[in-house]
Each structure stands twice: as structure tokens, then as C-alpha cells.
Amino acid sequence: MKKILYITTLNRTINAFLIPHIEKLIFDGNKVDCACSIDTQIDQNLTGKSVRFFHVPFTRNPFHPINLKAYKDLLKLQAKNNYDIVHVHTPIAALYGRLLKLKFPKLKTIYTVHGFHFYKGAPILNWGIYYPLEKMMANFTDTLITMNLEDYERAQRFNVKKVYKVNGVGVNLSSFNVNLFNKCEIRKKLKLREDDFVIIMIAEVNKNKNHKQMINAIEILHKKGINVKVICAGDGPLLEEIKKDIVGRGLDKNIQMLGTRSDINELITACDIGILMSYREGLPRNIMELMACKKPVIGTNIRGIRDLVVDGVNGFLVNVNDSRITAEKIEELINNRMLLEKLGSNAHEFIKNYDVDRVIENLVEVYV
Missing domain, CATH: 3.40.50.2000 (Glycogen Phosphorylase B;)
Incomplete structure (x- = not known):
């Protein structure tokens, strides 16, 4: 001993x-x-x-x-x-x-x-x-x-x-599983429609997590007439500032800031993909949780994220603050459900080693 x-x-x-x-x-x-x-x-x-x-x-x-x-x-x-x-x-x-x-x-x-x-x-x-x-x-x-x-x-x-x-x-892969919850029921609770394309961002609302890049990308899509929904789980020092920014851009019907949540698996189940736009990471467990639920991830091409996200295999990598390419990758997945499912399946297989x-x-x- x-x-x-x-x-x-x-x-x-x-x-x-x-x-x-x-x-x-x-x-x-x-x-x-x-x-x-x-x-x-x-x-x-x-x-x-x-x-x-x-x-x-x-x-x-x-x-x-x-x-x-x-x-x-x-x-x-x-x-x-x-x-x-x-x-x-x-x-x-x-x-x-x-x-x-x-x-x-x-x-x-x-x-x-x-x-x-x-x-x-x-x-x-x-x-x-x-x-x-x-x-x-x-x-x-x-x-x-x-x-x-x-x-x-x-x-x-x-x-x-x-x-x-x-x-x-x-x-814990057994705790993160899309089969544990009913996707339609969870979407109803979140006031989301069955046919919405929904993104989840699980991150503390601080400078490092870079919510602005996600917001910029959604604004680009919104101006093109592409209706995307985002739910953000997490609290933090910039929460109120980010909320005001979202309202100021007229995106409050597109982006929900949910604050701290204890039902992350349920939220993931309700979504199509995950996103993480950080400047710095070690090895983000939120990405692992998303992949365990067969969700592809769009992440910034930084240490830690690129250890998990293989570009074009189980998600996409984009440069930090490149909102235009981020928007393009989201649009690509909206328009290609077969690719979406393939990346999700690959993500689930990849994360088994974790x-x-x-x-x-x-x-x-x-x-x-």
C-alpha cells in the first residue's frame, strides 16, 4: 500500500x-x-x-x-x-x-x-x-x-x-450516449424545431474560449439567409457581455446562452454538431463527450483540439478567428447529411481509446 x-x-x-x-x-x-x-x-x-x-x-x-x-x-x-x-x-x-x-x-x-x-x-x-x-x-x-x-x-x-x-x-463513454435521451423531447424543452440545424458550444464564457468567432460565423450565415441554432452551456465573466452582443446583432433567436447546466448529455443529444473556438486547450473533455455521442466537431487548429479533431475525418479544423471558414464548414455540414453522419460515426470510433x-x-x- x-x-x-x-x-x-x-x-x-x-x-x-x-x-x-x-x-x-x-x-x-x-x-x-x-x-x-x-x-x-x-x-x-x-x-x-x-x-x-x-x-x-x-x-x-x-x-x-x-x-x-x-x-x-x-x-x-x-x-x-x-x-x-x-x-x-x-x-x-x-x-x-x-x-x-x-x-x-x-x-x-x-x-x-x-x-x-x-x-x-x-x-x-x-x-x-x-x-x-x-x-x-x-x-x-x-x-x-x-x-x-x-x-x-x-x-x-x-x-x-x-x-x-x-x-x-x-x-465515461457509457454516460455519454445519444440513445439515453429522446432528441425531439429535448428540442421541445429548448424551443427548437425538429428540422433545425443545431450546434452546441460547451465552454466557460471567457476570453480564451472565444465565443466571438462562433457568433461571427453565425452572423455570416444569418446574412446569407441560413438559419442556424446554437446553444451555449457555460457560465463565466463575459456572459452578460456576450448576451448583449448577441442581442445587438439581432441573433438572439439564433443563439441561446444557457449558463451553467448539469444536463450536458441531454443538450448534446439535441444537437447536430459541436463547436469549440478556443485560443488555448490542454485536451478538452467537452470534445470527447461530443464525440462519444457521435457528434462531429468544428474546432480551432490548436494544441489539444487537433489531438482530437482530425480534419475531414471526425470534424473540421479552422484557424483561430477565421469566422468565414468556420461559417463555410458549418454550411457544408448543413448541406451534406451523409458527410455529417460519417464524421459522427468516425468520431465515436475515434474516442473509444479515450x-x-x-x-x-x-x-x-x-x-x-
């Missing part, structure tokens, strides 16, 4: 992505605890399995002095509980979690990269801050886990003992 401490900046990361991973470790006879800033309700599945959660006051600002308090708390936890392994996620928690090696050199450190903040096309500031930081912290990292090809190739140049590439955090059970099985060896 190994004693393992999962460290994340916020506990919502654990709720969203890591519960199946922790459950597998416990099933295999390990003891797992979690250290994070507790910002939302702790999942009862984990507390029921005797997983202890320790509140550590991390903040996402790398220069905020409260992170030093968090680091001191981690030092106390390690001294008291004598963990064999710390598995760190998210940049801030990963920084201070790995620094435990300064005082506990025999401690094994595993770092899962959900997407380096430095990448092809990233702002110079990102490269100036995060690249030298990660290069330095590689000296305190025993195992580094990446989720996309670009991060994997870059991580291999760091001074890390072992570098792995895995298929993200995985997606099933959460397969991903977790592949991760077991990193704890040896």
Missing part, C-alpha cells in the same frame, strides 16, 4: 476530472488524501471512501503571498502523514507541491500537465513566466504526464526522469 496525496489549486478540479482516478487507486489498496483550496462541495463518493480533504489556501495568482502559507501547510501535512507520492495538478499547486522535495528528497512527485501555459502562439508573457518556471521545476519532478503531442514533445526536453503521454483524464477506464489502466504504472 502506498500513501498518496493529490494536490490541486481548487477542489473543483478533483470533482470534475479526478474522482475515477482516485477511486481506482483506493480499489488497488492505496490510501489517498487531497490537499486543495476547498471552493465547492466535496464529492461524497470520496469522503465515503475515507479520503481526507485538507484545506490549503491556494490562489491562482502565482505571485500572491497566500500561496506561501499554502506551501507551509503542505510541509506540515507531509511531515505528519509521510506520503510516499504526491500527485500534483494545475500550475500553482504543481509548483508548491513539487517544492516539497526540497525538504523531503525521497518523496516521489508526479505532475499531470493539463496544458502548459506556454505553447505555439502563446503570448510572450506566458513564455517569459511559465516556461522558465516549468523548466526549473522539472528538477523536482520524477514523473511528468502530458495530454497532447505538443506538450509531450516539449516535456521530453526537460530534466524529468519519466515523461508519459496519456489520453487526457478520460471520459474511455476513462482505459486511461486509468494506462496510468497505474506511473505509481510503481
Whole structure:
């Protein structure tokens, strides 16, 4: 049995992505605890399995002095509980979690990269801050886990003992299935017609997710007399601004901003395709969920998205901010139902390798 401490900046990361991973470790006879800033309700599945959660006051600002308090708390936890392994996620928690090696050199450190903040096309500031930081912290990292090809190739140049590439955090394919719900009934709830062509965008409403590119594309189609419906699931700091923009362009009958939703599978079932126009991604699970439901995806040609979307095979890749080509790809799928179904079928076949059970099985060896 190994004693393992999962460290994340916020506990919502654990709720969203890591519960199946922790459950597998416990099933295999390990003891797992979690250290994070507790910002939302702790999942009862984990507390029921005797997983202890320790509140550590991390903040996402790398220069905020409260992170030093968090680091001191981690030092106390390690001294008291004598963990064999710390598995760190998210940049801030990963920084201070790995620094435990300064005082506990025999401690094994595993770092899962959900997407380096430095990448092809990233702002110079990102490269100036995060690249030298990660290069330095590689000296305190025993195992580094990446989720996309670009991060994997870059991580291999760091001074890390072992570098792995895995298929993200995985997606529960049995939970995402178009046969679980009635498409017509869901469309009625959303005030959509049976013959509407419907797109779904699952994303936090922030600058990175780039809703503007989607809106611009829909406006181009609208001016051509092509009636497309979009439903957007997600909250965020730009939600009200985006809503006003949609109304100002006269697209409020075309685009629905639904806010936070807990019925994502139902929403996906109601749609024809998915779309994601991000500037930056690690390996987006929302695309995996769409593909699990046999939905092709139009995504920007960036790291993470192009690891999942094979252009012309299970969806289309478009350049960031190229609204015209985005509109053309949507129109192509509207006019070619056979292609739509083929891409959807290919997407479903492709994503089988990303099933959460397969991903977790592949991760077991990193704890040896």
C-alpha cells in the first residue's frame, strides 16, 4: 500500500476530472488524501471512501503571498502523514507541491500537465513566466504526464526522469450516449424545431474560449439567409457581455446562452454538431463527450483540439478567428447529411481509446 496525496489549486478540479482516478487507486489498496483550496462541495463518493480533504489556501495568482502559507501547510501535512507520492495538478499547486522535495528528497512527485501555459502562439508573457518556471521545476519532478503531442514533445526536453503521454483524464463513454435521451423531447424543452440545424458550444464564457468567432460565423450565415441554432452551456465573466452582443446583432433567436447546466448529455443529444473556438486547450473533455455521442466537431487548429479533431475525418479544423471558414464548414455540414453522419460515426470510433477506464489502466504504472 502506498500513501498518496493529490494536490490541486481548487477542489473543483478533483470533482470534475479526478474522482475515477482516485477511486481506482483506493480499489488497488492505496490510501489517498487531497490537499486543495476547498471552493465547492466535496464529492461524497470520496469522503465515503475515507479520503481526507485538507484545506490549503491556494490562489491562482502565482505571485500572491497566500500561496506561501499554502506551501507551509503542505510541509506540515507531509511531515505528519509521510506520503510516499504526491500527485500534483494545475500550475500553482504543481509548483508548491513539487517544492516539497526540497525538504523531503525521497518523496516521489508526479505532475499531470493539463496544458502548459506556454505553447505555439502563446503570448510572450506566458513564455517569459511559465516556461522558465516549468523548466526549473522539472528538477523536482520524477514523473511528468502530458495530454497532447505538443506538450509531450516539449516535456521530453526537460530534466524529468519519466515523461508519459496519456489520453487526457478520460471520459465515461457509457454516460455519454445519444440513445439515453429522446432528441425531439429535448428540442421541445429548448424551443427548437425538429428540422433545425443545431450546434452546441460547451465552454466557460471567457476570453480564451472565444465565443466571438462562433457568433461571427453565425452572423455570416444569418446574412446569407441560413438559419442556424446554437446553444451555449457555460457560465463565466463575459456572459452578460456576450448576451448583449448577441442581442445587438439581432441573433438572439439564433443563439441561446444557457449558463451553467448539469444536463450536458441531454443538450448534446439535441444537437447536430459541436463547436469549440478556443485560443488555448490542454485536451478538452467537452470534445470527447461530443464525440462519444457521435457528434462531429468544428474546432480551432490548436494544441489539444487537433489531438482530437482530425480534419475531414471526425470534424473540421479552422484557424483561430477565421469566422468565414468556420461559417463555410458549418454550411457544408448543413448541406451534406451523409458527410455529417460519417464524421459522427468516425468520431465515436475515434474516442473509444479515450474511455476513462482505459486511461486509468494506462496510468497505474506511473505509481510503481
